[in-house]
Amino acid sequence: MSDLLANLNPEQLQAVTLPPVHALILAGAGSGKTRVLTTRIAWLISTGQVGPHGLLAVTFTNKAAKEMTARLSALVPVNVRGMWIGTFHGLCNRLLRAHYREAGLPQAFQILDSADQLAMVKRLLKNLNIDDEKYPPRELCHFINAHKEQGLRAAQAEAYDSFTQKRVEFYAEYEAQCNREGVVDFAELLLRCYELLQRNEPLRRHYQDRFRHILVDEFQDTNRLQYAWLQLLAGGGGKVFAVGDDDQSIYRFRGAEVGNMREFERDYAGDNIIRLEQNYRSHGNILAAANALIKNNQDRLGKNLWTAAGDGEPIRAFEAYSDLDEARFVVDEIRELVRDGASPTQIAILYRSNAQSRVIENELFTKNVPYKVYGGLRFFERQEIKHALAYLRLLTNPDDDTAFLRVVNFPTRGIGARSLENLQAAAHQTNSSLYNAAASLTGKAGQAVGAFIRLIEGLRQETANLPLPEMVEHVIERSGLTQHYRTEKEGQDRLENLDELINAAASFVDDEGAIGEGGALVSFLTLASLEAGEHQAGEGQEAVQMMSVHAAKGLEFDIVFITGLEQGLFPHDNSVNEGRDGLEEERRLMYVAVTRARQRLYISCAQTRMLHGQTRYCTPSSFLDEIPDTLLLRLNKRAAPEPVYGTGRRSTATRYEESPAPGGLRIGQTVAHAKFGVGVIVATEGRGADARVQVNFGGGVGMKWLALEYAKLTPC
Numbered sequence: 001m002s003d004l005l006a007n008l009n010p011e012q013l014q015a016v017t018l019p020p021v022h023a024l025i026l027a028g029a030g031s032g033k034t035r036v037l038t039t040r041i042a043w044l045i046s047t048g049q050v051g052p053h054g055l056l057a058v059t060f061t062n063k064a065a066k067e068m069t070a071r072l073s074a075l076v077p078v079n080v081r082g083m084w085i086g087t088f089h090g091l092c093n094r095l096l097r098a099h100y101r102e103a104g105l106p107q108a109f110q111i112l113d114s115a116d117q118l119a120m121v122k123r124l125l126k127n128l129n130i131d132d133e134k135y136p137p138r139e140l141c142h143f144i145n146a147h148k149e150q151g152l153r154a155a156q157a158e159a160y161d162s163f164t165q166k167r168v169e170f171y172a173e174y175e176a177q178c179n180r181e182g183v184v185d186f187a188e189l190l191l192r193c194y195e196l197l198q199r200n201e202p203l204r205r206h207y208q209d210r211f212r213h214i215l216v217d218e219f220q221d222t223n224r225l226q227y228a229w230l231q232l233l234a235g236g237g238g239k240v241f242a243v244g245d246d247d248q249s250i251y252r253f254r255g256a257e258v259g260n261m262r263e264f265e266r267d268y269a270g271d272n273i274i275r276l277e278q279n280y281r282s283h284g285n286i287l288a289a290a291n292a293l294i295k296n297n298q299d300r301l302g303k304n305l306w307t308a309a310g311d312g313e314p315i316r317a318f319e320a321y322s323d324l325d326e327a328r329f330v331v332d333e334i335r336e337l338v339r340d341g342a343s344p345t346q347i348a349i350l351y352r353s354n355a356q357s358r359v360i361e362n363e364l365f366t367k368n369v370p371y372k373v374y375g376g377l378r379f380f381e382r383q384e385i386k387h388a389l390a391y392l393r394l395l396t397n398p399d400d401d402t403a404f405l406r407v408v409n410f411p412t413r414g415i416g417a418r419s420l421e422n423l424q425a426a427a428h429q430t431n432s433s434l435y436n437a438a439a440s441l442t443g444k445a446g447q448a449v450g451a452f453i454r455l456i457e458g459l460r461q462e463t464a465n466l467p468l469p470e471m472v473e474h475v476i477e478r479s480g481l482t483q484h485y486r487t488e489k490e491g492q493d494r495l496e497n498l499d500e501l502i503n504a505a506a507s508f509v510d511d512e513g514a515i516g517e518g519g520a521l522v523s524f525l526t527l528a529s530l531e532a533g534e535h536q537a538g539e540g541q542e543a544v545q546m547m548s549v550h551a552a553k554g555l556e557f558d559i560v561f562i563t564g565l566e567q568g569l570f571p572h573d574n575s576v577n578e579g580r581d582g583l584e585e586e587r588r589l590m591y592v593a594v595t596r597a598r599q600r601l602y603i604s605c606a607q608t609r610m611l612h613g614q615t616r617y618c619t620p621s622s623f624l625d626e627i628p629d630t631l632l633l634r635l636n637k638r639a640a641p642e643p644v645y646g647t648g649r650r651s652t653a654t655r656y657e658e659s660p661a662p663g664g665l666r667i668g669q670t671v672a673h674a675k676f677g678v679g680v681i682v683a684t685e686g687r688g689a690d691a692r693v694q695v696n697f698g699g700g701v702g703m704k705w706l707a708l709e710y711a712k713l714t715p716c
């Protein structure tokens with residue numbers, strides 16, 4: 001016990017050991033909020049104040065939830081598996097699985113991820129003959145989700161003009177369709193769970209009595225509905241222990257409300273507001289940069305972070321000529337750091353938008369640096385994986401139209417778009433699922449769809465008694481997916497991914513042991529939709545961590561690279577166009593990024609960048625100007641006439657065609673030399689008087705390193 005509390009400062013100790021009261025721990029980045037929350041759970045359990053089943057802890061990402069359970073098992077000998085620790089979505093899913101009947105859901109209800117949701121909206125628009133230019137599908141998804149996040153059903157949505165009236169009607173159709181198919185989208189998990197608890201008094205009582213302690217990490221990012229859900233659960237005397245930092249609220253676009261913090265402070269926490277001001281994570285210069293940035297935001301709850309760690313190193317700033325140049329800089333630095341003993345898992349590359357990762361990935365890959373991307377192209381979102389999952393989903397719930405449409409004609413079975421439209425019309429008329437309406441199709445199409453139905457029925461029987469991994473394997477094989485990808489040009493990768501899915505099923509069984517309600521397959525499919533992007537191949541390998549700034553919330557690394565600090569990208573145009581609120585949200589995001597670093601921070605930008613197929617000419621982010629110059633070590637001067645190149649050998653020339661070489665020459669450029677003839681520039685080294693270029697003259701001459709000053713190369 002004394003061990004548990006030994007490493008806490010007085011304020012942390014006070015927070016951890018509070019009696020059962022509502023409390024708010026309001027504190028800046030790296031001040032130990034998550035540590036306090038985890039330690040409090042351990043303390044409550046180990047002092048016998050509550051059993052492991054009497055508390056609920058919620059956080060924002062699956063990664064954070066895992067981290068929490070891992071830390072907890074290190075602190076107290078407790079079986080964390082049965083405990084209610086998870087994300088809002090995960091916990092709501094768990095509750096709905098346990099009470100699916102009361103919630104009006106089929107036992108094996110499936111979760112629509114955002115791509116599935118978009119597909120369903122598109123399909124419905126078509127069925128209902130609604131103009132998708134006037135009512136863009138993405139915008140409708142947003143409309144629906146935003147309403148759900150406010151706790152509003154279509155029946156309660158306000159239709160203040162005819163345009164909105166139409167959107168509300170569509171929302172109602174969408175709800176009906178989801179109910180018909182027995183599927184729920186992400187926002188629905190929460191709303192459905194909230195409504196269930198609200199309506200069903202005995203159930204509500206049960207959970208209110210059970211959860212005496214409700215602990216919430218990253219409280220600043222809760223939205224209205226999540227807050228209402230917490231209030232409902234705590235309505236029977238349970239105590240809410242919330243930790244958060246208003247300066248790190250970065251989910252406004254998903255309805256997060258910092259106002260919840262003020263409200264909680266006023267209505268609940270009362271005298272139990274504890275501020276933690278000592279930062280244990282970052283060295284002084286990093287913290288000073290973070291403080292300097294965030295002080296430009298108005299309307300903050302205000303705190304004063306300090307560290308005893310000393311100034312540490314200056315922040316390294318690099319201005320690259322292009323995104324390629326930036327990627328090369330980052331990767332070269334990383335190679336050097338690792339050579340000097342840094343652990344790759346302690347190095348993070350952060351970016352504002354996932355599209356930025358590709359260039360850096362390419363560079364890492366070329367230079368053989370193992371890396372792992374969180375988010376971005378997600379494993380469970382790959383085409384072949386979604387196809388396999390769709391077959392599996394149909395086994396558990398044939399009414400899942402989204403899954404049906406995904407694979408009814410994949411691999412091709414001669415079922416045309418026309419037949420599917422007829423089938424959809426029939427299903428719509430009889431208010432049944434496509435699967436059930438299939439019998440109504442006649443002729444050739446009828447036969448083909450009939451064969452598909454028989455395939456699914458056959459698969460269900462054949463796999464009924466198989467363990468999960470074998471079931472997955474059997475379905476991939478028998479559905480024709482393997483055969484299909486074997487003949488496809490780029491099929492090898494996809495086949496490997498399908499193998500990886502079988503591995504994922506196997507390790508899922510190992511990890512989870514006994515499977516919850518609905519059986520192994522349902523639990524596995526739930527994991528696939530809830531944890532998309534967090535299961536990449538090569539788990540356990542020492543790898544550099546790559547992720548968006550959003551995904552980095554709550555995490556920490558010894559060394560952090562923040563890339564793409566350009567106006568329009570970070571801060572992002574979309575937010576800046578929204579005015580002050582948008583810019584302040586971006587600044588909080590930058591604050592989150594900076595405060596991830598423990599010892600060393602790099603910030604970089606590029607003068608040109610290829611994004612979405614276009615070259616952008618960029619100016620450095622205004623956030624760079626908000627960091628005092630005294631904290632910076634500029635690795636090159638702005639708009640330097642010559643680039644700073646490392647001295648590493650360049651093996652491929654073509655990848656650097658955008659980078660100017662010394663003397664106005666470019667890598668990849670053809671040049672003539674009086675003696676050696678015509679050649680191509682392959683690499684460059686050094687600068688100014690020391691600049692050298694490597695030229696491949698081909699033939700008998702081959703590669704030559706030439707001092708630029710004497711060689712007299714002429715571009716041709």
Ligand code: ATP
Pocket residue numbers: 007008009012027028029030031032033034035036245248279280281553554555556595
């Ligand atoms: P964020 O706002 O980024 O989520 P946080 O406030 O949750 O940060 P933690 O992640 O809990 O901060 O803590 C930051 C780091 O400081 C961790 O490595 C943690 O172990 C360490 N730390 C926290 N408190 C102490 C302490 N009293 N003594 C030593 N180290 C501490």
Ligand code: MG
Pocket residue numbers: 033034035217554
């Ligand atoms: Mg934290």
